[in-house]
Amino acid sequence: MRVIGLISGTSVDGIDGALVEISGSPGDWHLELLAGTTLPYPVDLRSQILDVCAGKSLSMPELAELDDAIATVFADAALSLQQSSEPAELIGSHGQTVFHRPPQNHQLGYSLQLGRGELIAQLTGLTTVSNFRVADIAAGGHGAPLVPILDTYFLRHPNYDRCIQNLGGIGNVTYVPKTDNQILGWDTGPGNALIDLAVEYFSEGAQTYDRDGAWAATGTPCIALVEQWLEQDFFQQPPPKSTGRELFGVDYWQRCLREAEPYNLSPADILATLTELTVVSIHHSYCQFLPELPDQILLCGGGSHNHYLQQRLQTLFAPIPVFSTSELGLNADFKEAIAFAVLAYWRLLEIPGNLPSVTGAVSEVLLGEIHPVFTPNVIRSQSLTLSGLKTLRF
Numbered sequence: 001m002r003v004i005g006l007i008s009g010t011s012v013d014g015i016d017g018a019l020v021e022i023s024g025s026p027g028d029w030h031l032e033l034l035a036g037t038t039l040p041y042p043v044d045l046r047s048q049i050l051d052v053c054a055g056k057s058l059s060m061p062e063l064a065e066l067d068d069a070i071a072t073v074f075a076d077a078a079l080s081l082q083q084s085s086e087p088a089e090l091i092g093s094h095g096q097t098v099f100h101r102p103p104q105n106h107q108l109g110y111s112l113q114l115g116r117g118e119l120i121a122q123l124t125g126l127t128t129v130s131n132f133r134v135a136d137i138a139a140g141g142h143g144a145p146l147v148p149i150l151d152t153y154f155l156r157h158p159n160y161d162r163c164i165q166n167l168g169g170i171g172n173v174t175y176v177p178k179t180d181n182q183i184l185g186w187d188t189g190p191g192n193a194l195i196d197l198a199v200e201y202f203s204e205g206a207q208t209y210d211r212d213g214a215w216a217a218t219g220t221p222c223i224a225l226v227e228q229w230l231e232q233d234f235f236q237q238p239p240p241k242s243t244g245r246e247l248f249g250v251d252y253w254q255r256c257l258r259e260a261e262p263y264n265l266s267p268a269d270i271l272a273t274l275t276e277l278t279v280v281s282i283h284h285s286y287c288q289f290l291p292e293l294p295d296q297i298l299l300c301g302g303g304s305h306n307h308y309l310q311q312r313l314q315t316l317f318a319p320i321p322v323f324s325t326s327e328l329g330l331n332a333d334f335k336e337a338i339a340f341a342v343l344a345y346w347r348l349l350e351i352p353g354n355l356p357s358v359t360g361a362v363s364e365v366l367l368g369e370i371h372p373v374f375t376p377n378v379i380r381s382q383s384l385t386l387s388g389l390k391t392l393r394f
Ligand SMILES: Nc1ncnc2c1ncn2[C@@H]1O[C@H](COP(=O)(O)OP(=O)(O)OP(=O)(O)O)[C@@H](O)[C@H]1O
Pocket: 008, 009, 010, 011, 012, 013, 016, 166, 167, 168, 169, 170, 171, 191, 192, 196, 208, 209, 210, 211, 212, 213, 300, 301, 302, 303, 305, 306, 307, 336
């Protein structure tokens, strides 16, 4: 089946879309990436989303308008993906996280993704699965990270214990041992979110990220500050754990800037220090929470293009090799989008998509809500599901 996966992550840079041909059966899935695209958000919409992530209040009508504006851009990404390829049959849309609160004590977590699936279905004419995190949260889990199940199926190696490290706005790891031992995974802390905020501040809005890590590479990290920041509770907390811009967002960045003042650091030094926080927090969490260090570290997400960050990881983890999932055939830029295509497909097949050993949920659950396409007097998705039933032996 040809499925489109869509996501905008915590960097809020735009919608990553992947058109994927999925075939096979449980235990023997096959994936082919037919097309990938990144559609940047319109500047105004991006700044509205970032304001909401930073705590700005919205009235209910404003919330509805924002939800639909995001859904419309997601639908545009799905439509543009099909312009030069055969049409898709299904969409899995993660949406845009604007608020994430992990579960605490006996209080359920809360995670809100905007860009409603029913509007994407209407605008694209394709059945759309969305709201992937809520079922895991209802089962007591964090609802994140969800991509580890994809890593498990597609990146397990018989001879190597692997860590797959995503470097998005937030960083997260999947530990895939060579044996049938338990898969582990958690959010490691900041990925690029603080680096992006610093670049935007120091370039007075002219740049939004440190391309290839070139700016940070001209600075020197302040190790005393990194050690001070690493003492924070989140880094010491054992998995399951998840986080977001609520913690590693604007307030955190402003605190970093204040705490850097006594050290008289240049912008390049501050960028190198924030990059070092990402690197050291990853190393610290592997050393603390893995049964043993892996044989290989595979990078994905936009931060895998940051050469300085990659070199610092390589130096800290030497002699463990650090390289991109793209080198193994799983596109590092579209892996998350691919994952939501796969999860949508599994939702139709009624295959659970969460890993309780990662999210902390009490059980496996079906992820995602199915939004059919309603045309006058006909529910289009029924024919899709019925033909699916035949070929997939529902
Ligand atoms: N060439 C590059 N050099 C350095 N950094 C880069 C480069 N390309 C992308 N990035 C970084 O990657 C970020 C986007 O990464 P990605 O799209 O994986 O994040 P995301 O999906 O929004 O986040 P998350 O995975 O946390 O949900 C950008 O904000 C930027 O900081």
